[in-house]
Amino acid sequence: MLVIIKSSPDTAEGKRGVKLARDMAGDICLIQNAVYFAQKGRIEDFCGTAYVLDEDARLRGLKSEDIDKGIKEISYNGLVDLMVKEDKVVGMF
Known part of the structure; x- marks a missing residue:
């Protein structure tokens, strides 16, 4: 699974995206x-792989x-x- 994250580290959305990827043993792609x-x-x-x-x-x-x-x-x-x-591709947080 790939989780696409667009929100900065100081937002709840960004942290939620990283947590989802961590919990689901997925990879993340950091954009924006x-x-x-x-x-x-x-x-x-x-x-996972980032x-x-x-x-x-x-x-x-x-x-x-x-x-x-x-x-x-x-x-x-x-x-x-x-x-x-x-x-699966999940985003955008």
Whole structure:
């Protein structure tokens, strides 16, 4: 399962999206303001795979060195590929 999150880390919606993915053993894709979750130390105990849209991160001033090592940077085409590959896609939180 892939959970797409668009809300920032300081919102209930953003936290709910991460919790859902964690509880369902799913992966997450961080878009829009949720890219701030990708900063080092923001998602410490997340066991699934986390992706961040590189374009959204760049537009918000995040550089590759600001992003946690375990989070994979992907393009919009990469997100489409992920959504096609997954059985279930849930969003947007």
